[in-house]
Amino acid sequence: MDQTANAPGPGGGAPGGVALIGELLPAPHRVAESFGDPSRPVPLFEEEERCVAGAVPGRRREFATTRACARAALAGLGEVPGPIPRGPRGAPVWPPSTVGSMTHCAGYRAAVVARSEAVRAVGLDAEPNLPIGGGGGALRMVTSRQERCHLAELSALHPGVCWDRLLFSAKESVYKAWHPLTGGWLGFEDVTVTFDVPSRSFTADLARPGPPAGPPHPNGFRGLWTVRRGLLLTAVSVPAASPVPAPSRPPGRTSP
Numbered sequence: 231m232d233q234t235a236n237a238p239g240p241g242g243g244a245p246g247g248v249a250l251i252g253e254l255l256p257a258p259h260r261v262a263e264s265f266g267d268p269s270r271p272v273p274l275f276e277e278e279e280r281c282v283a284g285a286v287p288g289r290r291r292e293f294a295t296t297r298a299c300a301r302a303a304l305a306g307l308g309e310v311p312g313p314i315p316r317g318p319r320g321a322p323v324w325p326p327s328t329v330g331s332m333t334h335c336a337g338y339r340a341a342v343v344a345r346s347e348a349v350r351a352v353g354l355d356a357e358p359n360l361p362i363g364g365g366g367g368a369l370r371m372v373t374s375r376q377e378r379c380h381l382a383e384l385s386a387l388h389p390g391v392c393w394d395r396l397l398f399s400a401k402e403s404v405y406k407a408w409h410p411l412t413g414g415w416l417g418f419e420d421v422t423v424t425f426d427v428p429s430r431s432f433t434a435d436l437a438r439p440g441p442p443a444g445p446p447h448p449n450g451f452r453g454l455w456t457v458r459r460g461l462l463l464t465a466v467s468v469p470a471a472s473p474v475p476a477p478s479r480p481p482g483r484t485s486p
């Protein structure tokens with residue numbers, strides 16, 4: 231497993247010794263990543279075994295490697311190894327006083343964690359730097375007309391980035407941060423993403439944040455992105471001092 235210096239463990243790291251996600255999520259986050267599955271099966275806890283009972287071998291391997299990344303990242307916080315099962319809606323259940331996010335795609339698995347006293351929520355997503363595909367139907371499902379115009383402009387200027395897939399990834403990261411905070415549903419159509427190339431950042435404006443409850447709530451998130459080694463990575467982190475966005479719909483969507 232390839233890991234960062236702030237999540238000690240076996241293996242090297244990304245080129246230069248810094249994990250890809252470590253560039254997006256520095257301290258107080260702890261991160262770990264792997265560019266494939268180890269040759270020997272990664273052991274799972276009983277609670278985790280139940281999550282992949284009957285799964286095909288490939289799915290089991292990616293699940294186990296991603297959990298191993300999460301445990302390596304948690305070790306950077308001083309946490310002892312333990313199970314990371316799924317909650318009722320599929321989201322990982324993290325140890326008390328911690329928050330985290332996991333992601334996996336072809337050839338890559340990663341996890342990020344932090345203490346809840348420093349970070350309220352974090353969302354991480356990785357995708358291959360490939361078009362969404364689907365003959366345009368998939369793109370229309372995850373984007374608005376405004377976003378498609380934005381993507382067309384970006385593609386003309388920076389053709390080496392599959393912007394449609396990057397936008398999908400950004401919305402996934404937003405949802406992974408949103409759901410633990412609110413328990414609410416957030417559809418693709420509820421988020422409008424705008425990329426900034428010089429800063430490699432993005433803003434995610436919530437179209438229907440719903441009525442605030444308690445302190446004033448922001449209407450969106452800010453995240454970071456990078457393109458490295460054939461991968462697109464996006465991340466969102468909500469500092470502990472930040473207010474929580476209000477949910478727009480009842481819970482319904484599961485978190486990867």
